[in-house]
Amino acid sequence: MITVEKNQSMYTESVQNYVSQVFETVKNRNPNESEFHQAVKEVFDSLIPVLVKNPQYISQAILERIVEPERVISFRVPWVDNQGNVRVNRGFRVQYSSAIGPYKGGLRFHPSVNASIIKFLGFEQIFKNSLTGQPIGGGKGGADFDPKGKSDGEIMRFCQSFMIELSKYIGPDTDVPAGDIGVGSKEIGFLFGQYKKMRGSLAGVLTGKGLGYGGSLARKEATGYGTVYFVEEMLKDNNLSFEGSTVVVSGSGNVSIYAIEKAMKLGAKVVACSDSNGYIYDKNGLNLEAVKRIKEVEKKRISTYVTDHPEAIYSENCNGIWTVPCDIALPCATQNEIDQKSAELLVSNGVKAIGEGANMPSTLEAVETFLENNILFAPSKAANAGGVSVSALEMAQNSARLYWTFEEVDSKLHAIMKSIYQNSKKAAQEYNAPGNLVVGANIAGFIKVADAMIEQGVI
Numbered sequence: 040m041i042t043v044e045k046n047q048s049m050y051t052e053s054v055q056n057y058v059s060q061v062f063e064t065v066k067n068r069n070p071n072e073s074e075f076h077q078a079v080k081e082v083f084d085s086l087i088p089v090l091v092k093n094p095q096y097i098s099q100a101i102l103e104r105i106v107e108p109e110r111v112i113s114f115r116v117p118w119v120d121n122q123g124n125v126r127v128n129r130g131f132r133v134q135y136s137s138a139i140g141p142y143k144g145g146l147r148f149h150p151s152v153n154a155s156i157i158k159f160l161g162f163e164q165i166f167k168n169s170l171t172g173q174p175i176g177g178g179k180g181g182a183d184f185d186p187k188g189k190s191d192g193e194i195m196r197f198c199q200s201f202m203i204e205l206s207k208y209i210g211p212d213t214d215v216p217a218g219d220i221g222v223g224s225k226e227i228g229f230l231f232g233q234y235k236k237m238r239g240s241l242a243g244v245l246t247g248k249g250l251g252y253g254g255s256l257a258r259k260e261a262t263g264y265g266t267v268y269f270v271e272e273m274l275k276d277n278n279l280s281f282e283g284s285t286v287v288v289s290g291s292g293n294v295s296i297y298a299i300e301k302a303m304k305l306g307a308k309v310v311a312c313s314d315s316n317g318y319i320y321d322k323n324g325l326n327l328e329a330v331k332r333i334k335e336v337e338k339k340r341i342s343t344y345v346t347d348h349p350e351a352i353y354s355e356n357c358n359g360i361w362t363v364p365c366d367i368a369l370p371c372a373t374q375n376e377i378d379q380k381s382a383e384l385l386v387s388n389g390v391k392a393i394g395e396g397a398n399m400p401s402t403l404e405a406v407e408t409f410l411e412n413n414i415l416f417a418p419s420k421a422a423n424a425g426g427v428s429v430s431a432l433e434m435a436q437n438s439a440r441l442y443w444t445f446e447e448v449d450s451k452l453h454a455i456m457k458s459i460y461q462n463s464k465k466a467a468q469e470y471n472a473p474g475n476l477v478v479g480a481n482i483a484g485f486i487k488v489a490d491a492m493i494e495q496g497v498i
């Protein structure tokens with residue numbers, strides 16, 4: 040018996056060494072890509088027990104293959120600004136994995152976009168899309184273009200130039216991009232218009248489209264609502280709920296606004312939200328209609344909220360939002376917005392649950408802090424999968440040439456989020472990490488893709 044256990048622990052150690060070696064190769068092959076390294080490390084750390092139990096994943100070099108994108112496309116995006124100056128940005132599309140379906144993932148337009156950011160997002164997307172239970176592979180794209188402060192004409196010319204190149208690589212059955220930071224319905228409309236002009240009317244080539252030309256009801260709400268549905272399941276399992284809870288939501292973009300809306304519908308008091316300049320705190324609970332008007336209609340800064348709400352406080356420094364005491368924190372802005380210090384503050388202020396609406400908003404150290412303190416933690420690749428799930432439902436509606444009602448889409452979304460929660464929970468239990476949804480989501484997402492890769496041979 041003792042020998043068996045000793046052999047088992049020696050084998051586990053050799054698997055750990057193997058995973059460390061693969062990770063070192065990833066770092067050496069992709070230098071200066073810290074966000075990408077971070078995303079890979081989190082997944083690899085979760086997979087050790089899976090590899091111990093399933094040696095075929097090692098012999099078939101699944102880790103070595105899955106970290107290498109099937110294709111990375113980087114391209115020049117020239118356009119002319121309103122003053123007649125020629126401007127040049129860099130565009131990307133990372134087609135990461137088509138093991139279980141066409142590449143699917145958003146486009147991000149933000150000055151911080153680079154290969155590391157797009158690769159981390161694309162890598163995460165593989166497992167997220169697998170978790171949805173729908174037949175979609177992983178991809179991501181974008182450009183280091185800043186739509187902020189640009190006129191509609193400038194944004195249109197940029198999107199047209201971007202699509203002239205991107206159109207060579209995408210299609211309804213190969214790669215279907217959507218929105219992300221800086222790419223909302225306006226940008227999707229311009230991108231779609233250019234694609235249609237070049238390739239004919241193929242409604243299924245982008246998701247997040249306007250409702251009048253192939254978009255799906257509830258896509259706009261999907262990521263925010265989905266995050267709250269996921270957290271609701273996690274809370275329920277622990278005899279907690281949104282009802283009567285104090286909630287803080289970072290950001291004030293697409294994901295944040297609809298996370299706030301659903302949390303409020305479930306009886307929470309949402310007291311703070313932010314943008315990249317600062318945050319507002321309204322102890323009586325935010326006025327969501329005012330937030331929507333400021334961000335969706337007037338496109339102003341969140342600081343203007345206090346003009347009509349003198350009882351609210353605006354503070355510069357967006358990360359200060361994590362000093363606000365709350366029961367539930369929903370980071371919905373951007374990657375690495377919660378570092379260890381912010382995580383410690385949240386814990387010492389009594390937070391009970393974290394639900395990641397943004398992609399990888401907590402650093403590895405912050406996640407460690409939450410888990411060590413037994414804070415309920417809903418990781419992004421599971422909790423924010425509602426957006427891509429409804430994108431896949433948009434593709435299904437486009438193919439069938441029909442539209443579902445808001446209620447139909449919303450109830451499918453709700454069912455998908457519940458099932459992602461249950462599958463992540465089950466995988467965590469099966470692999471001796473009960474309650475650890477980081478491990479559970481990584482494992483549940485990975486196994487399906489790894490098995491599909493093996494069945495399809497070395498390609």
Ligand code: NDP
Nearest residue numbers: 219220221262290291292293294314315357372397398426
């Ligand atoms: P938006 O562009 O609509 O909104 C982003 C919001 O975050 C803006 O309010 C922005 O403020 C704010 N922000 C940016 N950086 C910071 C910061 N450091 N601190 C505080 N606020 C900040 O993007 P989305 O809502 O679409 O995306 C948000 C996150 O959700 C991203 O991580 C994205 O990848 C993820 N996500 C989005 C999905 C979707 O369906 N849209 C699907 C799954 C994940 P400002 O206006 O100042 O820039």
